Amino acid sequence: MEKLLMGSGSLNNMSNKGYGSLLLSLLLLSVVTEAQALFHKGFSKFQRQKAALSPGGLSSELWFTQKLDHFNGADSRQWKQRYFVNDVFYKPGGPVFLMIGGEGPANPAWMKQGTWLTYAQKLGALCLMLEHRFYGKSHPTLDLSIDNLRYLSSRQALADLAHFRTVIGESRGLSNERWVAFGGSYPGSLAAWFRLKYPHLVSASVATSAPVHGTVNFPEYLEVVWRSLASVNTNCPVLVKKASDTLAERLKDPKTYDNITRDFNLCTKLQIQTEMDSAYFLETLAGNFMDVVQYNEDNRAFEGVVGTNITIGVLCGVMADTSLGDPYSRYGAVARLMMDTLSMKCLNASFSNNARDMTNTSWDGPAAGGGRQWVYQTCSEFGFYQSSDSPNQPFTGFPLHYQVKQCADFYNISAEQVAAAVDETNEYYGGYNIRSSRIVFPNGSIDPWHALGITQDITDQLPAVFIKGTAHCANMYPARGQDLPQLSLARDHIFLLLQQWLKQ
Known part of the structure; x- marks a missing residue:
């Protein structure tokens, strides 16, 4: 069964699917705004619409008291953290499922749909979802100043989870029940690390x-994008590279700026005064393809995500359409398709506007939905910068130093401090060498983030489920009739692991 789930691990060997529907929830996040341009960076939830919950077992938002700083006993400051409860399937003695919030508002839609609820129904589980500090409505501080953002970290978030689990366990008589942590993307990392750092509080995790x-530096992300595009049409990434190279060359000549402004439907006339301006513009356009690849053919429509119908096949179809002109012209057509799908009037590709928004420290600021917070976490903990430095990827013009300079510009964090912080994170959690038990690591072969994940079994207690042909977090979404057989098998395999682990 494991071989059926995992495939070969090589994206080049993926069978071509009939990619026909428009896409994407990703698309969705394509490039249209500064915030949306962060989706492919792991920031993929803050812009989603909320689903109303019906009564009868599904809670409205609830609030839990947390410490601002779990690691300073002399600091008694507190704040209110948002959470949700679904006890529809709960049977006394059943396990407790804890869905971990991430880099955006906790979406109540997950309390009504999702694979974890299928598992909960079968196992009689109580389902809880805890919003991450500094995201959504969970505001620990008065603003998002640099001084306050130092209380935003994965370690503080894990301590939030631990305290929540302890107090809720005691107050609801669930202290002796088995708790299982669930999460996808960054919350998937938190799920694994929660089991790693607090094994006495959580029995198993689905990461x-x-x-x-x-x-x-994370150039592998774009290398996977190349292979994923090529899995649909071998010439597709070649055409994308030609288009990106052509655009980068034209950006060197101010005489082309009027045409580029029209070609990509920019909100204001293109102005390239520094390398940061050109890099931001080129990265924004690359984000169309990065986002679509990351969420290709997923089932996020249930979350209220706009434009969940654009696929790799759709974008590669546009890039292959000679009636649209040369590859550069087709690249512009892709950008316009994204904007049309998202009902965007124009594309804001100004780095100075982005910098203004990202340095606004108000909770009402344009980047307070999660952009300012998540980029801070990348600068202070993770890195994850998807640079165009590798020759084995299709884009041009946004090197690592452009990415890291934003840490200094937005948060006064130097390149040396970023590197030291990332080293410390790997030292603390173990990176690829994580050592724990009862954690399963599902990943999709099309998802570029799998390059930083666990795709092969570490031990029988730390198994990987590498799902051939699927994208980011695909196994978490509600099942559909058009799901790949290996995706359905992966969901079943994860359930069997949970059944086994809950008996240990």
């Missing part, structure tokens, strides 16, 4: 699409 290894 989906979890990047457990921190790295400052």
Whole structure:
């Protein structure tokens, strides 16, 4: 069964699927705003619409008292953290499932749909979801100043989870029940680390699409994008590279700026005054492809995500359409398709506007939905910068130093401090060498984030489920009739592991 789930591990060997629907929830996040341009960086939840919950076992938002600083006994400051409860499937003696919030508002839609609820129904589990500090409505501080952001970290978030689990366990009589942590993407990492650091509080974890290894430079992301595009049409990434190279060359000549402004439907006339301006523009356009690849053919529509119908096949179809002109012109057509799908009037590709938004420290600021917070976490803990430095990827013009300079510009964190912070993160959690038990690591072969995850079994107690042909967090979404057989098998395999582990 393991071989059926995992495939060969080589994206080049993936069978071509009939990619026909428009896409994406990703698309969705494509490049349209500064915030949306962060989705492919692991920031993929803050812009989603909320789903209303019906009564009868599904809670409205609830609030839990947390310490601001779990690691300073002399600091008694507290704040309120948002959480949700679904006890529809709970049977006395059943396990407790804890869905971990991440780099955006906790979405109540997960309390009504998702694979974890299928597991909960079968196992009689109580389901809880805890929003991450500094995201959504969980505001520990008065603003997002640099001084306050120092209380935003994965370690503080894990301590939030531990305290929540302890107090809720005691107050609801669940202290002796088995708790299982669930999460996808960054919350997947937290799920794994929660089991690693607090094994007496959580019995097992499902760490989906979890990047457990921190790295400052993450060029492998775009290398996977190349292979994923090529899995649909071998010429697709070649055409994308030609288009990106052409655009980068034209950006050197101010005489082309009027045409580029029209070609990509920019909100204001293109102005390239520094390397940061051109890098931001080129990265923004690359984000169309990065986002679509990351969430290719997922089932995020249930979350209220706009434009969940654009796939790799759709984008590669546009890039292959000679009637649209040369590859550069087709690249512009992709950008316009994204904007049309998202009902965006124009593309804001100004780095100065982005810097203004990202340095706004108000909770009402344009980047307070999660952008300012998540980029801070990348600068202070993880890195994850998807640079164009590798020759084996299709894009041009956004090197690592452009990415890291934003840490200094936005948070006064130097390149040396970023590198030291990432090293410390790997030292603390173990990176690829994580050592624990009863953690399963599902990953999709198309998802670029799998390059920083666990894709091969470490031990029989730390198994990997590498799902051929699927994208980011695919196994977490509600099942559909058009799901790949290996995706359905992966969900079943994870359930069997949970059954086994809950008996240990």
